[in-house]
Amino acid sequence: MIWDTSVLPSPRQYRPITRASVKKLPQWGILDAEVQEAIEVVSTVLPFKTNQYVVDELIDWSQVPHDPIFQLTFPQRGMLSDSDYRLIQRLIRADADRETIQATARKIQERLNPHPAGQMTHNVPHLDGRPLQGLQHKYNETVLVFPTAGQTCHAYCTFCFRWAQFVGDADLRFATKEADDLVAYLRRHKEVTDVLITGGDPMVMKTRVLARYIEPLLSEPGLEHIQDIRIGTKSVAYWPQRYVHEDDADDLLRLFERVAEAGKHLAIMGHYNHPMELRTPMAQAAVRRIRSTGANIRMQSPLVRHINDDAQAWNELWKEGTRLGCIPYYMFVERDTGPKHYFEVPLARAWEIFREAFQTLPGLARTVRGPSMSAFPGKVLIDGVAEIHGEQVFCLQFLQARNPDWVRRPFFARFDPDAVWLDDLEPAFDDEFFFCDQGVGSPEH
Ligand SMILES: *Cc1c(COP(=O)(O)O)cnc(C)c1O
Numbered sequence: 001m002i003w004d005t006s007v008l009p010s011p012r013q014y015r016p017i018t019r020a021s022v023k024k025l026p027q028w029g030i031l032d033a034e035v036q037e038a039i040e041v042v043s044t045v046l047p048f049k050t051n052q053y054v055v056d057e058l059i060d061w062s063q064v065p066h067d068p069i070f071q072l073t074f075p076q077r078g079m080l081s082d083s084d085y086r087l088i089q090r091l092i093r094a095d096a097d098r099e100t101i102q103a104t105a106r107k108i109q110e111r112l113n114p115h116p117a118g119q120m121t122h123n124v125p126h127l128d129g130r131p132l133q134g135l136q137h138k139y140n141e142t143v144l145v146f147p148t149a150g151q152t153c154h155a156y157c158t159f160c161f162r163w164a165q166f167v168g169d170a171d172l173r174f175a176t177k178e179a180d181d182l183v184a185y186l187r188r189h190k191e192v193t194d195v196l197i198t199g200g201d202p203m204v205m206k207t208r209v210l211a212r213y214i215e216p217l218l219s220e221p222g223l224e225h226i227q228d229i230r231i232g233t234k235s236v237a238y239w240p241q242r243y244v245h246e247d248d249a250d251d252l253l254r255l256f257e258r259v260a261e262a263g264k265h266l267a268i269m270g271h272y273n274h275p276m277e278l279r280t281p282m283a284q285a286a287v288r289r290i291r292s293t294g295a296n297i298r299m300q301s302p303l304v305r306h307i308n309d310d311a312q313a314w315n316e317l318w319k320e321g322t323r324l325g326c327i328p329y330y331m332f333v334e335r336d337t338g339p340k341h342y343f344e345v346p347l348a349r350a351w352e353i354f355r356e357a358f359q360t361l362p363g364l365a366r367t368v369r370g371p372s373m374s375a376f377p378g379k380v381l382i383d384g385v386a387e388i389h390g391e392q393v394f395c396l397q398f399l400q401a402r403n404p405d406w407v408r409r410p411f412f413a414r415f416d417p418d419a420v421w422l423d424d425l426e427p428a429f430d431d432e433f434f435f436c437d438q439g440v441g442s443p444e445h
């Protein structure tokens, strides 16, 4: 095992930077007054947290405010509508009291669709009539697990709207109970091969808490059908020290090794938005250490305006990732939630960026699929734009669907240069989408 820690000095203790501490950053002083005010105003309404590693090693302060990682973690003026922005700005400038400001902020938050695509109400599985709140089961072969203690992140992405669920701290008792539910559910669902542990970020959990979820999957009788364990995480980009320096980093790697020893596959689904996140020695050390345990790293990320709407950046990300032994997996279209007007990219443009980034990739990096929308009926891939019988159309297909029979059947939508999501699309040729009259096909669990 290559457990080297020969990396540059870097903060070993995780240090968050929040609204309360941001003004103490040495970099604060070099920001324009307007940018400073935007951080203050927007973070009143939307969550803001970053950390010392992101600030010191990922952001190029000479490029701020255009630097992609600055856009990724610092609140931006354009994230609020002009009128909302001015409303809060006036209150802050007038030194209004906290309660007035917070009440106004809450009203704005409620308008911003904090729970997209029925995430929280649909797909919740049941066990003997009891809803299992920490689980989601949408596609037959994969169950999602949301550990209570993993519902926060090492830094928050500006485009993410899971703030409604960011609660943080919970203890081992939750983990044990949730893991028991998971095991009981999986024993009865032999169609499930994959368990995807997600969040927030499960890697904010201590190794011993994470182990409560993983270990039963390796050893409990009746779970032989579980072949893959995935962990969805942004820690590889925001806090790679998790795998290198943290107190329980070595224990974590041993836990990963036990998965391979049990004959199962562990995939770290690394949320990488930008090649900068792979350039630091710390990030590369994390990749090496994870891979030395037998786990794979797959790379997935949404396409987001101001952050990575740039074919060159994706090309470098996938190439560099492949060089380090990571596997490019998905490019997602940003969901229709939160400050979407600031971050959204039209589907037609998303396809162009994907295509341009893909064209010069080595074959080994062409494992990536996209751009893909995780919409209500399933994951819809934009294959491209074509002209058929004189009509310009989007060519689409499901990569994953509520009904497995829908997968990989081409279908067509009228071309619309402004469409940003599946809901904006109309069927081409005056037809209907083939999945329309077939119900939503929710799995009966
Ligand atoms: C994306 C996704 C999965 C995993 O799909 P894969 O194509 O197997 O990566 C599982 N469940 C939900 C709800 C998803 O959105």
Ligand code: SF4
Pocket (backbone or CB within 6 Å): 152, 153, 155, 156, 157, 160, 161, 162, 199, 200, 201, 234, 271
């Ligand atoms: S790491 Fe994931 S869950 Fe956390 S803020 Fe970013 S996108 Fe959201």
